[in-house]
């Protein structure tokens with residue numbers, strides 16, 4: 270039997286014997302749900318006085334608030350916009366709460382289970398299985414199976430990422446084993462075969478760490494944010510903190526970053542507008558008296574603080590910090606402007622005085638500032654070239670370059686970019702390895718190395734075989750996987766020429782300058798050990814390294830030779846594709862070989878581009894013009910000087926029946942069509958330049974040419990140029 274309504278007050282319900290169910294009491298409405306406003310309780314004299322006082326204060330407060338609102342948001346007249354989640358009474362009194370606006374970015378949410386937060390590559394949510402582990406949907410066009418990112422942070426269960434792959438080349442799952450607490454597990458959700466590694470744990474707190482990792486690795490090839498261990502998949506430091514916040518407080522700031530200034534201002538104003546100070550002890554005692562009318566809920570500052578949600582407190586603290594930082598930045602800017610204003614060009618005697626590195630750095634900053642607003646900030650008696658000369662001298666001192674190379678770099682880059690390049694060239698690029706697809710798949714290799722304590726990531730979504738190594742507890746050049754030929758240590762930029770070459774199976778391919786065989790073995794892998802690969806290098810000692818690498822990596826489709834590439838057509842012609850990874854000045858790899866800064870001069874560059882031109886013409890001559898599959902030559906250098914790049918290509922365009930074609934590399938900056946007094950062919954835009962400061966890889970140049978016939982052009986212009994050069 271259920272409850273009975275009391276139709277007859279006072280009639281006792283008999284408790285008969287044999288009743289099985291216990292009689293329930295009459296339904297009672299909890300006291301806190303009773304609408305106080307309907308209970309007319311007579312007020313005491315003192316309470317009446319207080320009520321009057323309160324009413325007056327509220328009226329004052331409202332008036333003040335409205336005035337300030339009008340002042341700050343003159344256009345905002347639609348009250349309904351802000352009132353929707355206030356109760357009527359609250360709104361009238363201006364009590365703070367979430368407005369519709371801030372509801373969108375600041376929303377208390379209970380911590381979701383991992384599965385609820387886990388999104389696959391297409392945004393589809395993975396379903397938790399009955400055991401709490403989350404199995405993602407796997408869509409693969411091959412039968413190889415997916416890789417699983419395993420969570421090892423306690424009892425949370427494993428997470429299997431959704432993997433959508435278009436081929437077998439591999440995805441990588443970063444599994445971190447840095448402890449049971451909050452370890453970030455790499456998970457792969459990819460729309461193509463490359464994808465990003467997603468830190469599933471971190472996703473909980475961050476919204477989308479996958480995005481972060483992806484951005485890092487995309488924007489900068491090897492992951493700009495990954496030059497240290499900070500941005501790694503492991504991400505223990507930064508992510509851990511956020512995870513704690515998430516777990517402890519069960520609140521999530523959604524899209525805090527997206528909060529635009531207007532939102533922020535409004536929230537700030539809401540906080541600032543409230544007259545929290547105008548609260549007297551009477552009001553508090555009212556509450557103590559048990560007066561539960563809404564209007565009595567006015568807080569002191571402290572009460573208000575206590576009432577804030579943890580995330581609100583954090584946001585408030587953050588805003589305060591931001592304001593302080595802004596103030597500091599402003600002061601610093603003023604100081605800088607003041608400094609800049611007082612910068613005077615040093616006198617002859619001052620110029621002769623040796624300066625400390627810090628002073629040099631300061632002067633570099635000053636001169637750069639003057640040059641960036643020359644008319645306004647210049648010393649009227651000094652010319653631009655004098656400032657440039659001073660800058661060049663200081664840059665040489667500060668970064669230890671010789672005058673020649675610094676001059677070339679100044680000619681090459683705008684000032685701000687020059688500074689970026691110089692800074693980036695002081696830092697080693699991240700260590701990268703190439704998976705040898707003849708022996709393993711990237712995901713398997715990654716898993717094996719992770720198990721050995723290597724912290725790694727895919728290089729970026731432009732390569733299926735590159736991995737960037739952030740840290741390792743074992744020497745990367747001596748792991749069993751290395752010795753077994755599962756990978757080769759290779760800079761990220763070294764993958765580009767082979768990708769541009771796009772070798773095909775069963776072709777005949779020549780690598781003119783192959784030692785030590787990094788790119789050659791990559792070609793063999795792409796050819797799947799079919800066809801014939803001719804790996805040549807003039808240096809007999811270095812050619813041994815090619816042989817060694819080929820053995821280790823399992824390359825079996827090759828012929829290794831040691832001839833002068835400039836005469837290779839005499840040995841053999843008719844190749845479908847040729848790679849000319851030419852000897853060069855190495856100005857793109859200063860970070861790797863700092864000696865380049867001081868050892869290169871005009872003569873070296875001339876020697877380099879002369880050899881490069883000869884090798885390129887020979888390479889073209891070795892190509893089969895009517896190859897059914899190819900007829901392409903890829904020219905690459907690790908130099909950033911146009912003399913060794915665009916100028917060499919331009920020379921070949923004038924001498925042979927070749928045309929530039931797209932490299933197929935969808936990043937990198939366009940080659941120059943003009944440089945100093947040179948004007949290059951407009952198609953030079955099809956070539957690609959890569960820089961340490963923009964792509965986080967060694968400076969590199971890649972061009973791809975298609976041969977149309979064996980015709981040799983006799984260009985007078987080129988002849989004149991040649992004469993001029995000599």
Ligand SMILES: C[S@@+](CC[C@H](N)C(=O)[O-])C[C@H]1O[C@@H](n2cnc3c(N)ncnc32)[C@H](O)[C@@H]1O
Nearest residue numbers: 782783784785786787788807808833834850852
């Ligand atoms: C940039 S390295 C090549 C690196 C190689 N492609 C790799 O990825 O491992 C340039 C190579 O050109 C070789 N070389 C220099 N002059 C040459 C010539 N005339 N003919 C053939 N090779 C030459 C050098 O011995 C050097 O090994």
